[in-house]
Amino acid sequence: MKYLKFLIINTWMIAAVHTSCARSKSSSEPAPAAEPTATNEDPSSTITANAGADTTVVLSNQSVTLSGVDSNIGSKSVTYAWVQTAGTSVQLNNANSVSPTFATTNIKATESLTFQLTITDADGVSVSDTVVVTITVLTISGTITYDLINHTNASALDYSNIIQSAIRGATVELIDSSDSSIAETTSSDASGNYSLPAYTGKSYVIRVKAELKKSDAAPTWDFTVVDNTSSQALYVMDSATQTVSATAITLNLNASSGWNGSSYAATRVAGPFAILDSVYLAKEKIISADADAVFPALKLNWSINNVATSGDLSLGQIGTSMYNGTGVYILGAANSDTDEYDGHVIIHEWGHYFENVLSRSDSIGGSHSISQKLDLRVAMGEGFGNALSGIVTDDSYYRDSSGNAQGSGFAINVETNPSSSTGWFSEYSVQSILYDLYDSTNDGSDNLSLGFTPIYNALVGSQKTTDAHTSIFSIATYLKAVSPSNASAIDTLLASQNIIATDEYGSTETNNGGDARNLPVYKTITIGGSSVELCSFATNGSYNKLGNRQFIRFEITSAGSYTFTANGQVGGDNPAIYVRKQGAFVFGSSTAGNESTTQNLAVGKYILEAYEVTNISGSRTTCMDVSISAN
Ligand SMILES: [Ca+2]
Numbered sequence: 001m002k003y004l005k006f007l008i009i010n011t012w013m014i015a016a017v018h019t020s021c022a023r024s025k026s027s028s029e030p031a032p033a034a035e036p037t038a039t040n041e042d043p044s045s046t047i048t049a050n051a052g053a054d055t056t057v058v059l060s061n062q063s064v065t066l067s068g069v070d071s072n073i074g075s076k077s078v079t080y081a082w083v084q085t086a087g088t089s090v091q092l093n094n095a096n097s098v099s100p101t102f103a104t105t106n107i108k109a110t111e112s113l114t115f116q117l118t119i120t121d122a123d124g125v126s127v128s129d130t131v132v133v134t135i136t137v138l139t140i141s142g143t144i145t146y147d148l149i150n151h152t153n154a155s156a157l158d159y160s161n162i163i164q165s166a167i168r169g170a171t172v173e174l175i176d177s178s179d180s181s182i183a184e185t186t187s188s189d190a191s192g193n194y195s196l197p198a199y200t201g202k203s204y205v206i207r208v209k210a211e212l213k214k215s216d217a218a219p220t221w222d223f224t225v226v227d228n229t230s231s232q233a234l235y236v237m238d239s240a241t242q243t244v245s246a247t248a249i250t251l252n253l254n255a256s257s258g259w260n261g262s263s264y265a266a267t268r269v270a271g272p273f274a275i276l277d278s279v280y281l282a283k284e285k286i287i288s289a290d291a292d293a294v295f296p297a298l299k300l301n302w303s304i305n306n307v308a309t310s311g312d313l314s315l316g317q318i319g320t321s322m323y324n325g326t327g328v329y330i331l332g333a334a335n336s337d338t339d340e341y342d343g344h345v346i347i348h349e350w351g352h353y354f355e356n357v358l359s360r361s362d363s364i365g366g367s368h369s370i371s372q373k374l375d376l377r378v379a380m381g382e383g384f385g386n387a388l389s390g391i392v393t394d395d396s397y398y399r400d401s402s403g404n405a406q407g408s409g410f411a412i413n414v415e416t417n418p419s420s421s422t423g424w425f426s427e428y429s430v431q432s433i434l435y436d437l438y439d440s441t442n443d444g445s446d447n448l449s450l451g452f453t454p455i456y457n458a459l460v461g462s463q464k465t466t467d468a469h470t471s472i473f474s475i476a477t478y479l480k481a482v483s484p485s486n487a488s489a490i491d492t493l494l495a496s497q498n499i500i501a502t503d504e505y506g507s508t509e510t511n512n513g514g515d516a517r518n519l520p521v522y523k524t525i526t527i528g529g530s531s532v533e534l535c536s537f538a539t540n541g542s543y544n545k546l547g548n549r550q551f552i553r554f555e556i557t558s559a560g561s562y563t564f565t566a567n568g569q570v571g572g573d574n575p576a577i578y579v580r581k582q583g584a585f586v587f588g589s590s591t592a593g594n595e596s597t598t599q600n601l602a603v604g605k606y607i608l609e610a611y612e613v614t615n616i617s618g619s620r621t622t623c624m625d626v627s628i629s630a631n
Pocket residue numbers: 331337338339342400401402
C-alpha cells in the first residue's frame with residue numbers, strides 16, 4: 001500500500017488490504033522518486049486516490065459495490081473515473097461516481113478482477129489507485145452416468161452385470177427453481193463430468209438432457225433422443241432441488257434402468273441415455289476422420305411402446321428399428337424386442353442417416369438378411385451399416401437382444417468372412433470387406449489395416465458423385481484410388497469374396513450370383529440402336545433381391561428429347577423403368593403393361609433401372625426389350 005502524498009484514512013465499504021497507487025500529471029512524469037517537487041504545492045491542493053480495499057465476494061445475484069474515497073479534496077472540484085484493468089469484463093454502472101457497482105452474472109469461475117480509480121482535480125492533476133475484487137464461484141458439479149446393460153455371450157441382456165457408464169457430451173442445465181428459467185448450460189465431458197456456476201442463496205434443479213448439441217463452429221452436431229409416442233418430447237433426467245449456501249455442491253446423478261431383478265418395474269430413465277451414448281461414439285468416430293464434420297440435426301425416436309408392428313409411428317408402431325429418411329426409430333417394447341442397449345443396431349441405423357446426409361446411398365431399403373442375394377445398392381447400404389457398428393465400437397459382434405425378459409438374441413460377427421453366397425450382392429460380403437479394410441486383426445485374406453479415415457474419405461468423396469449406383473464396386477474403386485499402394489491387397493480381399501472391382505460399374509465382374517442374366521451388372525445400350533434385353537425375376541425373393549431389378553448405363557452427349565420404351569416379351573408382362581443421375585431421380589414410368597415415355601434430358605451419364613412390377617411383392621419372370629431413341 002502506498003499513498004502518494006498525505007495519507008488520509010477513510011472508511012471504505014470493502015475492507016481489506018490495498019494494492020497500489022500511482023499518480024500522474026502527464027505521461028512523461030518521472031517515477032515516484034522524483035515526486036518531492038510536488039511538496040512545494042499547497043497541501044490543501046493535493047489530492048489522493050483510494051480505490052478501497054481488496055476483497056473477496058461469493059458469486060450471487062447481488063451486484064458488487066466498489067468504494068472509492070474522497071481524499072483530501074478540500075474545496076476542490078474533482079472527477080472520478082473507474083475502469084476495469086484485469087479479469088473477465090464486467091459492466092460498471094455509474095463508473096464516474098465514487099462508488100460504482102457491477103453485476104457478476106458473466107463470471108463463471110473463481111477469478112480476480114482489477115479496477116482502477118482515477119481522480120482528477122480542476123487543475124488536471126490526476127491520481128489513481130487500484131483494487132482487486134476476487135469473485136468466488138460456488139459450483140454444482142459431479143458425474144452423470146446411466147445403467148449400461150451389456151450382453152451375455154448368447155446376446156441376451158445381462159442384468160446381473162449392470163455398469164454405471166458415463167453420459168458423455170450431454171447437455172446439462174442449471175434450472176433456477178424460483179422461476180424454472182435456465183440459469184446455466186454446459187455439456188458433460190468424455191468422463192461424464194459436469195460443473196455449473198451457481199449463486200449462493202439460490203435453489204436449483206440439475207437437468208440432464210438426452211441430447212448432444214454443438215453449434216458454435218465446426219465440427220457441429222445436433223442429436224436428440226425423443227419420445228415418438230409423446231409428441232417427440234425430449235427425454236431428460238432431473239435432480240432433486242439443490243440449495244446453494246456457503247459451499248460448493250457435489251452432485252452425481254445416475255439414470256436408472258428401472259429393472260427390479262425380474263422386470264422393468266420403474267421408469268426406464270437409462271434407455272434414452274444408452275441410445276445417446278451409441279450416437280456419441282459414432283459421432284466421435286466420424287470426427288476422428290474429419291475434424292470439421294457438420295452433422296445435420298437428427299432425432300432418435302424411442303419409446304417403451306415402440307413395437308415390431310408397422311403402423312402409426314406416433315403410437316409406437318415402428319415395425320423395426322429403422323431410419324426412414326427423416327429420423328431414426330428404435331424399438332423399446334419389453335419382453336418382445338428392445339434395442340436401446342443393442343448399440344450395434346442403433347449405430348447401423350445411424351449409419352443410414354450418415355449415408356443419407358453426408359455420403360450417398362442409392363439403396364431402395366426393404367427387408368434383408370445376411371444370407372440373401374440382394375440388389376447391389378441394398379447390399380452396400382446394409383453391409384456398410386453393419387460394418388460401421390463394428391468400426392465405431394471396435395467390437396465386431398453385432399448383437400440384437402430380444403424375447404421375454406430380453407433373455408435371448410442373436411449375433412453377427414462382422415469380422416467373419418462368409419464362404420458361401422459371396423459376391424457384390426451380399427451384405428455379408430460387403431460388411432466383412434469394409435470391416436477388414438478397417439481393422440487390424442488379420443484373418444483370411446485380410447492383411448490390411450487402413451483405419452477409418454480412407455473409408456470415410458471415399459464415402460464422403462467419390463462415392464457421393466459416382467455415375468454408377470452406390471455399391472461395393474464404387475467404394476472399392478475409390479478406396480483403391482486413394483490408397484494405390486494397397487490396391488492389390490484390396491483386390492485380394494475382394495477376390496476372397498468373389499468380387500472383381502476394376503471400375504465403379506463392376507464392368508469385369510464374372511460372378512453372376514447363380515444366374516447369367518445378372519451380368520453384366522450394368523448393360524450398355526446404343527441410343528437409336530437395337531433394343532437391349534433385360535430380365536426381371538424373383539428367384540432370390542422380391543422387391544430388393546438380386547435379379548428383381550436390372551440396370552442399363554447410358555450417356556447423353558446432346559441435350560434434347562429422347563423416347564424410352566420397355567416392352568415385355570410375353571402377354572401380361574408389366575415392366576416399369578426409372579432413370580437416375582448420380583443417384584438422383586430423373587424420371588420414372590410405370591403404367592399398366594408396356595412403357596413408352598418421352599423425356600428431355602441434359603448431357604450426362606445416367607442409369608436406367610427396369611423391373612417387372614409384380615416382383616415388388618410377388619414373383620414373375622419378365623424379359624423385356626428396352627430401347628432409347630433421340631427425337
Ligand atoms: Ca433388440
